Amino acid sequence: xNTMNKLLRKLSLGVVCLLMTAFICSxxxxxxxxxxxxxxxxFLLNGKPFVVKAAEVHYPRIPEPxxxxxxxxxxxxxxxxxxxxxxxxxxxxxxxxFDFSGNKDIAKFCRLAQKHGMYVIVRPGPxxxxxxxxxxxxxxxxxxxxxxxxxxxxxxxxxxxxxMNEVGKQLADLQISRGGNIIMVQVENEYGSxxxxxxxxxxxxxxxxxxxxxxxxxxxxDWSSNFTNNALDDLLWTVNFGxxxxxxxxxxKLKSLRPETPIMCSEFWSGWxxxxxxxxxxxxxxxxxxxxxxxxDRNISFSLYMTHGGTTFGWWGGANNPxxxxxxxxxxxxxxxxxxxxxxxxYFQLRDLLKQYLPEGETLPEPPAQYPVISVPAxxxxxxxxxxDNLPQAKQSxxxxxxxxxxxxxxxxxxxxxxxxxxxxxxxxxEVHDWAQVFADGKLLGRLDRRRGEFTLPLKETLxxxxxxxxxxxAMGRVNFDKSIHDRKGITNKVEVVSGEQVKELxxxxxxxxxxxxxxxxxKNYQAGKPVDGPAYYKATFRLDKTGDxxxxxxxxxxxxxxxxxxxxxxxxxxxxxxxxxxxxxxLKEGENEIIVLDLKGPAEAKVAGVEKPILDMLREKAPExxxxxxQNLNLKAEKVVNAGTFKAGNGWQxxxxxxxxxxxxxxxxxxxxxxxxxIAAIAELDVLDNNGKPVSRENWKIVYAxxxxxxxxxxxxxxxxxxQESTFWQTVDNTAYPHQIVIDLGKEYNVTGFRMLPRxxxxxxxLIKDYKVYVKKSDFTY
Numbered sequence: 001x002n003t004m005n006k007l008l009r010k011l012s013l014g015v016v017c018l019l020m021t022a023f024i025c026s027x028x029x030x031x032x033x034x035x036x037x038x039x040x041x042x043f044l045l046n047g048k049p050f051v052v053k054a055a056e057v058h059y060p061r062i063p064e065p066x067x068x069x070x071x072x073x074x075x076x077x078x079x080x081x082x083x084x085x086x087x088x089x090x091x092x093x094x095x096x097x098f099d100f101s102g103n104k105d106i107a108k109f110c111r112l113a114q115k116h117g118m119y120v121i122v123r124p125g126p127x128x129x130x131x132x133x134x135x136x137x138x139x140x141x142x143x144x145x146x147x148x149x150x151x152x153x154x155x156x157x158x159x160x161x162x163x164m165n166e167v168g169k170q171l172a173d174l175q176i177s178r179g180g181n182i183i184m185v186q187v188e189n190e191y192g193s194x195x196x197x198x199x200x201x202x203x204x205x206x207x208x209x210x211x212x213x214x215x216x217x218x219x220x221x222d223w224s225s226n227f228t229n230n231a232l233d234d235l236l237w238t239v240n241f242g243x244x245x246x247x248x249x250x251x252x253k254l255k256s257l258r259p260e261t262p263i264m265c266s267e268f269w270s271g272w273x274x275x276x277x278x279x280x281x282x283x284x285x286x287x288x289x290x291x292x293x294x295x296x297d298r299n300i301s302f303s304l305y306m307t308h309g310g311t312t313f314g315w316w317g318g319a320n321n322p323x324x325x326x327x328x329x330x331x332x333x334x335x336x337x338x339x340x341x342x343x344x345x346x347y348f349q350l351r352d353l354l355k356q357y358l359p360e361g362e363t364l365p366e367p368p369a370q371y372p373v374i375s376v377p378a379x380x381x382x383x384x385x386x387x388x389d390n391l392p393q394a395k396q397s398x399x400x401x402x403x404x405x406x407x408x409x410x411x412x413x414x415x416x417x418x419x420x421x422x423x424x425x426x427x428x429x430x431e432v433h434d435w436a437q438v439f440a441d442g443k444l445l446g447r448l449d450r451r452r453g454e455f456t457l458p459l460k461e462t463l464x465x466x467x468x469x470x471x472x473x474x475a476m477g478r479v480n481f482d483k484s485i486h487d488r489k490g491i492t493n494k495v496e497v498v499s500g501e502q503v504k505e506l507x508x509x510x511x512x513x514x515x516x517x518x519x520x521x522x523x524k525n526y527q528a529g530k531p532v533d534g535p536a537y538y539k540a541t542f543r544l545d546k547t548g549d550x551x552x553x554x555x556x557x558x559x560x561x562x563x564x565x566x567x568x569x570x571x572x573x574x575x576x577x578x579x580x581x582x583x584x585x586x587x588l589k590e591g592e593n594e595i596i597v598l599d600l601k602g603p604a605e606a607k608v609a610g611v612e613k614p615i616l617d618m619l620r621e622k623a624p625e626x627x628x629x630x631x632q633n634l635n636l637k638a639e640k641v642v643n644a645g646t647f648k649a650g651n652g653w654q655x656x657x658x659x660x661x662x663x664x665x666x667x668x669x670x671x672x673x674x675x676x677x678x679x680i681a682a683i684a685e686l687d688v689l690d691n692n693g694k695p696v697s698r699e700n701w702k703i704v705y706a707x708x709x710x711x712x713x714x715x716x717x718x719x720x721x722x723x724x725q726e727s728t729f730w731q732t733v734d735n736t737a738y739p740h741q742i743v744i745d746l747g748k749e750y751n752v753t754g755f756r757m758l759p760r761x762x763x764x765x766x767x768l769i770k771d772y773k774v775y776v777k778k779s780d781f782t783y
Contacts, residue, residue, distance in 0.1 A: 033175075033176050033177050033178055033179040033180065034046045034176050034177070035047065035176065035177060036050075036119075036176050036183035036184070036216055036217065037217065038217050038236055038261070038262055039262065040260045041260055041261070041262060041263075041299075042262050042299065043262045043301060045183070049299075051296065051299055051300075051301050051357075052080070052081050052119075052121070052183075052184075052264060052301035052302070052303070053078065053079045053080050053081060053296075053301070053302065053354065053357075054079060054080075054081035054082065054083040054121055054301075054302065054303035054304065055074035055077065055079040055081070055082055055083065055303070055304055055307035055308070056082075056083045056084070056267070056303050056304060056305040056306050056307055057070060057071075057074065057082055057083075057084060057306070057307060057308045057310070058084060058085060058087075058130065058306075058309075058310060058331075059084060059103065059104075059105075059106060059109045060087060060090055060103055060104065060313070060316070061309065061310030061311055061312060061313070061331055062308070062310045062311075062341075063103065063584040063586050063587060064102055064103045064105070064108075065584075065586040066341060066371070066584065066586060067108075067109055067112055068112050068116075069341060069368050069371070070308055070310075070337065070341055071112055071113055071116055071118060072116060072365070072367070072368040073308065073337050073341065073343065073347075073367055073368060074118070074307055074308065074337070075116055075117070075118055075365065076351070076364055076365050076366060076367040076368070077307065077336065077337075077347060077350060077351050077354060077364075077367075078350070078351055078353075078354025078355060078357070078358065078364055079118070079304075079307065079354070080117075080118065080119060081118060081119040081120065081121060081183070081303075082113050082118050082119070082120050082121070083120075083121040083123065083266075083303040083305075084106070084109070084120065084121070084122065084123065085123045085124075085125065085128040085130050085132075085136065085189075086106060086122065086123065086124040086125060086128070086136075086167055086171075087128060087130075087132060087136045087316075088125055088126050088128075088136050088137060088138055088163050089132075089133060089134060089136055089137060089138040089139065090104055090136075090316070091104055091163075091166070092138055092163060092166075093138070093409070094140065095138075095140055095159070096162075098166050100166075100170055106167075106170055106171060107170045107171060107174065110122075110171065110174050110180065110181060110182065111174070113181060114174075114180065114181035118181065119176070119181045119182070119183045120174075120181050120182045120183065121182070121183060121184045121185075121186070121303065122171060122182055122184070122185045122186070122213075123185075123186040123189060124164065124167045124171075124185065124186070124208065124211075125137075125188065125189055126160045126163060126164065126188070126204070127149075127150055127188060127189050127191075127194075127485075128189050129189055129190060129318075129480050129481055130318070130480065131273045131312070131317065131318045131327045131331065131480060132312070132316055132317070132318050132480055133315065133316045133317065133318050133410075133477055133478050133480065134318065134478035134479070134480060134485055134487065135318065135479075135480035135481065135485050136480075137149060137485060138159075139404060139409040139410070139478065139489075140404070140409065141155075141156065141159065142402070142404045142486065142487075142488050143404045143405065143407075147486075149485055149486060150188075150191070150194055150195070150200070150485070151195075151197065151200055152197070152199060152200050152203060157203060157207075160204070160207060161207050161210070164207045164208060164210070164211040165210070165211050167211060168210075168211030168212040168213065169212075171213075172211060172212030172213055173212075175213065175215040175216050176215070176216060177215035177216065178215065182216060183216055183217075184216055184217050184218075184219055184236075185208060185213040185216060185217075185218050185219075186218070186219055186220065186221060186266075187201065187204050187205045187208055187218050187219065187220045187232075187235060188201055188204045188220060189221065190221060190222055190223070190240065191220070191222065191229075191230050192222040192223065192225075192226030192227055192228075192229040192230055193222070193223065193226060193481070193482065193724065194482060194483070196229045196230060197230065198230050198232065201220065201230045201232060202232060205218060205232060205234075205235065217236050218234075218235050218236065219235055219236035219237070219238050219264075219266070220232065220235050220236075220237060220238070221238045221239070221240050221266040221267065222237075222239065222240065223239065223240055223241065223726055224239050224241065224249070224250045224251070224252075224253060224254070224652075225652065225653055225726065225758070227239060227253075227254065228253070228257070236261070236262070236264075237254060237258065237261065238264040238265070238266035239251060239254060239264075239265055239266065240265065240266055240267035240268075240269075240305075241265060241267075241268065241269070241726075241727065241761055242268070242269035242283075242727035242761065243268065243269060243270065243283050243284070243287045243288040243291050244284075244287045244291065244761070244762040245291065245727075245761040245762060245763075246651050246761060246762060246763035246764070246765075247265075247291065247294050247295060247298075247300070248763075249650075249651040249652065249761075249763070250265070250761070251263055251300075262301065263298070263299075263300045263301065264300065264301035264302065264303075265295060265300065265301070265302040265303070266302075266303050267303060267305040268288075268291065268292065268295075268302045268303065268304050268305060269283070269305055269727055270283060270288050270304050270305065270306060270307065270333065270334065270335050270336060270346075271283040271306070271309075271332075271333040271334030271335055272333065272334065272727075272728070273309075273327055273328075273331060273333060274327065274328040274330060274332075274577060274578060274616065275320070275325040275326065275327060275328065276325070276326050276327075276328055276451075276476075276573050276575060276576075276578075277325070277451060277573075277575045277576075277619070277621040278325070278577065278619070278621075278715050279577060279617070279619055279711065279714075279715050280577040280578075280616050280617035280619075281333075281334060281714070281715060282334045282714075283334055285345065285346040285349050285350075286349070288346065288350065289349050289350055289353050292304070292350065292353060292354075293353055296353075296357050304336070304350075306331070306333040306335040307335055307336055307337060308335055308336070308337035308338075308341065309330075309331035309332050309333030309335045309339060310331050310339060311329060311330060311331055311339055311570065311582045312327065312328075312329050312330075312331045312570065313329070313567070313568060313569060313570050314516065314561075314568035314569075314570060315410040315411065315475075315477070315516045315561070315568065315571070316477075317329060317476075317477045317570070317571065318477050318478060318479065318480030318481075319434075319476060319477045319478065319479045319480065319487075320479065320480070320481055320723060320724070320725075321479040321481070321482070321484040321487075321699070322484070322698050322699050322700070322701055322722060322723070322724075323451065323453070323701075323702070323719060324434065324450045324451055324479070324484075325451055326434065326451070326476035326477045327477060328571075328577070328578040328616075329569075329570030329571050329572075329578060329581060329582075330570075330578050330582065330614070330616055332614070332616060334346070336350050339582050339614065339616075340370070340371075340373075340549055340551075340582055340584075340614070341370055341371065342370050343367050343370070347367075351364065351367075371548065371549050371584075371585055371586075372546075372548040372549065372585065373548050373549050373550060373612045374544075374546065374547070374548035374549070374550050374585070374610065374612070375550065375609070375610055375611060375612050376542065376544070376550055376609060376610025377542075377609065377610075378607045378608065378609040379540045379542050379595060379607060379608045379609070380606065380607045381540060382528075382529075382531075382538045382539065382540045382606050383526035383527055383528050383529070383538070383539045383540070384526065384527060384528075384529045384530070384531065384532055384536055384537070384538055384539075385524035385525055385526045385527070385536060385537040385538075385539070386532050386534065386535070386536045386537075387472075387514070387534070387535035387536055387537065387598075387600075388442065388470070388534075388535070389525070390524045390525055390537065391414065391512045392512055392513060392514070392520075394416070394510040394511060394512055395510070395511045395512075395513070396509075396510060396511075397509045397510075397511050398507050398508060398509070399494065399507065399509070400415055400490075400491040400493070400494055400495055400506075400509055400511075401490075401491075401511075402433075402488035402489060402490050402491070402492045403473075403475060403488065403489040403490035403513075404488055404489065406490075406511055406513055407513075408490075408513045408515060409515070410475055410489075410515060410516050411474075411475060411513070411514050411515040411516040411517075412472060412473060412474045412475065412514040412516075412600065413472075413473050413475075413489070413490045413511065413512065413513060413514060414470060414471070414472050414473075414511070414512040414514060415470070415471040415472075415473070415490070415491055415495070415509050415510075415511055416468065416469070416470050416471075416509065416510040416511075416512070417468075417469050417506055417507070417508055417509045417510070418466060418467070418468055418469070418508070419463055419464070419465055419466060419467045419469060419506075420465065420508070421465050422462055422463065422464055422465050423459065423462065423463040423467075423497050423504075424459055424461075424462040424463070424497075424499055425458075425459060425497050425498050425499030425500070425502075426456050426457065426458050426459065426497070426498045426499070427445075427456065427457040427458075427459055427495070427496075427497055428455060428456050428495070428496045428497070428498050428503075429448065429455050429456070429457075429471065429491055429495050430455060430491075430492070430493040430494050430495070430496065431450070431455050431491070431492050431493060432448045432449075432450055432454070432455055432473060432491065433450060433473070433475065433487065433488065433489045433490060433491075433492055434449075434450040434451075434473075434474065434475060434476035434477075434489070435447070435448070435449055435450065435473070435474045435476055435559070435600075436448040436471055436472065436473045436474075437471075437472045437535070437600070437601075438457055438469070438470070438471050438472075439468075439469070439470040439471075439472070440463055440467050440468070440469055440470075441467055441468050442468075442470075442534075444534065445457060445459070445460075450476075453702070456498075459497075469506070471491065471495065472535060472600070473489070473490050473491060474559075474600055475489035475490065476571075481724055482724050483699075484699070494506075516561055516568060516598075517568075518563050518566045518567075518568065518596075521537055521563060521596050521598060522539075522563075522566075522596060524537050524539075526539045531602065531603050531605075531606040532602060533602050534601075534602050535598075535599065535600045535601070535602070536598075536599060536602070537596060537597070537598050538596065538597040538598075538599065538603075538606060539594070539595070539596045539597075540594075540595050540608075541592050541593065541594055541595075542592075542593050542595065543591060543592055543593070544588060544589065544590055544591065544593060545590065546590060547585045547586075547588040547589065547590055548585040548588075549582070549583065549584055549585045550583045550585070550588075550610030550611065550612065551580035551581065551582055551583060551610065551611050551612070551613065551614045551615070552564075552569065552580060552581040552583050552595075552608055552609075552610060553579065553580050553608065553609045553610070553611050553615070554572035554579060554580065554581060554608065555574075555579045555615070555618075556603055556604045556605040556606070556607055557572055557574065557597065557599050557603040557604075557606075557608075558573075558574055558599050558600065558601025558602050558603055558604075559571075559572070559573045559574060559599065559600050559601045560572060560597060560598040560599040560600050560601070561597075561598050562581055562595065562596070562597050562598075562608075563595070563596040563597075564583060564587060564588070564593065564594070564595050564596075565587055565588065565589065565593055565594055566594075567587045569581045569582075569583060570582075574601075574620060575619070575620050575621040576617075576618045576619040576620050576621065577616060577617050577618055577619045578614075578615070578616050579615040579616075579618045580611060580614045580615045580616070582614065583610060595608065626706065626709040626711060626717060626718075627703040627704070627705055627706045627709065627717065627718050627719070628705060628706060628707060628708075628709075629783075632705065632783045633707075633783060634668075634705055634707060634741050634743065634781055634782075634783055635781070635782045635783065636668070636670065636741070636775060636781070638782075639668075639775050639777070639781065640775065641773045641774065641775060642658060642660075642662040642752075642774050642775060642776050643656065643658045643659075643662075643754075643773070643774040644771075644772065644773045644774070645771075645772060646770055646771050646772070647757065647759075647768060647769055647770060647772065649675055649765070649768065649770075650759075650765060650768075651759060651760075651761060651762075651763075651765050652758070652759075653685075653756055653757070653758050654756065654757050654758075654759075655689075655754065655755075655756045656754050656755055656756075656757070656774075657689075657693070657753060657754040658752070658753055658754050658774075661691060661751045661752060661753045662751075662752045662776035663749060663750070663751050663752070663776070663778060664746075664749060664750070664752060664776035664777045664778050665745060665746050665747070665748060665749045665750070665777070665778055665779075666704065666743060666744070666745055666746070666776070666777045666778075666779070666780050666781060667688055667743070667744045667746055667752065667755070667774070667775075667776055668741055668742070668743045668744075668774065668775040668776075668777075668781060669683075669686070669741070669742050669755070669757075669772060669773075669774055670739050670740070670741045670772060670773045670774070670775070671738060671739060671740045671741075671769035671770075671771070671772050672738055672739045672770075672771045672772065672773065673738055673769070673770045673771045674738070674767060674768060674769055674770050675765075675768050675770050676766070676767075676768075678734065679732065679733075679734050679735065679736055679737050679738065680731060680732055680733075680734055680766070680767040681708075681730075681731070681732045681738070681740040681767050681769050682716075682729050682730065682731040682732070682759065682760050682765075682766060682767025682768070683721050683729060683730050683742075683757060683758070683759065683767075683769070684720070684721070684726050684727070684728065684729040684730075684758040684759060684760055684761065685721060685722070685724075685725075685726055685756075685757070685758040686721040686722060686744070686755060686756070686757055686758075687755060687756040687757075688744075688746060688750065688752055688754075688755050689752065689753050689754040689755055689756065690750050690751060690752070690753065691750070691751040691753060692753075693753055693754070695756065696746060696750050697747070698722040698724075699747070700746075700747030700748070701722050701744055701745065701746060701747060702744070702745040702747070703717075703718040703719050703742065703743070703744060703745075704743040704744065704745050704780060704781075705741065705742070705743040705781070705783065706718035706730065706741070706742045706743070707732070707736065707739075707740050707741050707742075708732035708733050708736040708740055709730065709731070709732065709733070710731040710732060710733050710734075712733070714731075715728070716728075716729060716730060716731035717730065718730045718742050721742065721744075722744070726758060726761060727761060729760050729767075730742065731767055732767075740769075743780075743781055745780070749778060752776050755774070757769075
């Protein structure tokens with residue numbers, strides 16, 4: 001019996017030891033997690049081949065209470081990964097003050113993704129583009145006059161290192177090897193479109209590693225036309241392109257350089273973003289689905305940018321340049337999941353495809369229910385606080401300076417001076433960034449719009465000595481692409497009066513900061529009253545019996561911003577195309593709610609209703625849609641052809657060098673035929689080459705003339721040839737015959753030695769011009 005007991009005790013101890021060993025191994029497995037690696041022609045997840053099907057979503061463009069619903073929508077679509085940027089300027093709005101709480105809690109977002117079996121690709125920048133204010137870089141970097149962004153500038157790199165370390169504190173332990181779900185991390189973002197500086201990209205890579213991202217593949221993304229400019233040997237290379245692109249052509253160079261690398265389209269553009277004053281953008285669903293099928297059939301990984309765009313709440317919208325054009329608050333992007341999180345026909349077309357590429361034995365869950373939608377009766381009773389009667393403490397400055405020099409990041413800024421003598425002639429503001437109203441003793445003299453290059457205002461009458469001159473400038477969003485990210489706001493230089501040969505700079509200014517924060521706009525002297533013909537704040541309350549998503553109809557208002565229950569909802573502008581603001585129900589309350597509207601222009605009628613559907617495509621811009629005036633025809637009969645030739649068939653950049661340089665400011669490209677035998681001409685991008693064979697700056701280019709522009713089925717105007725976006729293009733209409741011409745004012749005279757042309761990216765390069773002629777002149781052409 002004793003022997004038996006000893007044996008049982010030994011067996012029990014053995015079982016306990018086995019269980020303990022199993023438990024310890026389980027814990028160690030949970031702590032060490034899995035692996036994600038770059039294999040031969042494939043990614044390897046835990047040692048097995050894996051195709052990344054990523055949904056690009058942006059956490060600050062989704063209300064935090066809705067994150068889980070959006071993640072589930074992506075999973076039900078057939079995605080296995082989420083791809084997200086980290087927005088530096090959102091997390092460090094003042095130097096050294098970091099915030100990763102609430103809607104900025106990126107770690108929480110990643111954990112929610114892991115909860116639902118989704119992996120994550122992190123893109124921490126520091127630059128992200130994303131149609132986001134300054135491409136994600138903090139405004140306060142611009143307080144340093146000589147700062148050089150996205151370079152090895154010591155101050156810039158010091159701040160990048162501090163930021164990247166903070167991101168590492170949040171996310172490094174969520175790498176898959178440590179039990180998390182992060183499988184890849186990006187180094188910088190599309191740097192080939194900015195410059196050529198491998199030492200800089202290498203330094204960013206080192207900062208990413210130093211922040212703790214050492215366990216998963218690091219990658220860099222660019223376009224097929226420029227990815228080799230900064231490609232580092234130890235990073236994975238991925239390519240970005242849009243729907244309809246020729247996929248063989250996009251990966252051709254990459255495969256030749258790295259025949260055994262996994263192939264990934266790190267941004268497959270599902271749609272496009274909207275600009276104020278331009279038509280709403282859409283992209284064909286069938287073309288998107290066809291492109292994804294083409295990639296999946298070849299085991300090519302992809303990230304669909306955007307799968308869900310969401311909303312650029314508050315003041316975070318960016319801008320393109322050249323020419324300056326600010327982004328709308330809606331970031332619907334014509335994505336499969338709408339701005340409000342609704343599944344769309346595009347969603348279900350893609351879902352039907354992705355069902356066919358699931359791992360064996362898996363099925364797709366049903367999409368989650370969308371949040372309820374409500375209507376809100378029109379709010380018509382307002383208290384009003386005229387802006388000029390509710391100014392903060394003034395700052396004194398002898399000179400006008402950019403907004404940043406007055407320690408302001410966003411919003412509007414008022415420059416005020418009292419004229420010391422009579423003034424007449426032309427008021428020149430160098431420069432307005434971005435939309436200004438000029439007042440004399442409270443009377444509106446005129447408005448200036450940077451989008452139109454308006455920086456001068458003729459004074460119809462002499463302004464007498466002692467007149468109070470007010471210049472109210474709204475910052476519409478810092479440029480988020482190319483060198484123009486050095487985009488200071490307000491009046492960036494000086495104010496002059498030009499009268500004949502005399503130029504006099506105005507001095508002695510009072511400057512008023514008007515930030516867009518709820519704490520600022522709520523603390524005004526609101527009084528019951530009628531709408532004001534001019535800039536003013538409006539406040540009202542409204543009651544709800546139940547909450548739900550809605551869309552604030554701003555059609556009768558001029559230009560400004562909205563806050564509801566302390567949340568900055570975004571910008572509105574009567575010109576459209578966006579006329580509503582998405583109002584998430586999670587930010588509303590049963591009972592009393594507060595709304596504040598800042599209208600810088602003044603409403604036609606002060607009312608706001610909550611409607612059940614968005615209005616994203618109502619354009620009321622009075623400017624012509626095309627660059628050809630009625631009855632205008634370009635006359636080239638007497639002009640000298642400086643070059644003539646034939647473009648090669650196919651995709652990709654083509655460069656033409658002239659036999660002799662041609663001096664001029666006006667560049668005309670005339671297409672006389674195409675390869676398809678139809679009427680259409682199309683060009684994605686153009687560069688003009690200087691005396692050294694280098695592309696001249698496109699900062700001050702203007703389209704003087706285009707004989708034909710397609711504006712019915714898309715925004716295919718001629719300015720697309722220099723918008724720095726390879727997926728947008730100029731296209732002529734299908735019922736206007738060849739020849740087709742485009743005339744560009746280069747901004748100043750150059751010795752032109754040639755040009756570069758990029759056709760459309762789709763297979764076969766639709767609309768590719770075959771035969772062409774080039775004209776260069778010092779003065780404009782005859783029309």
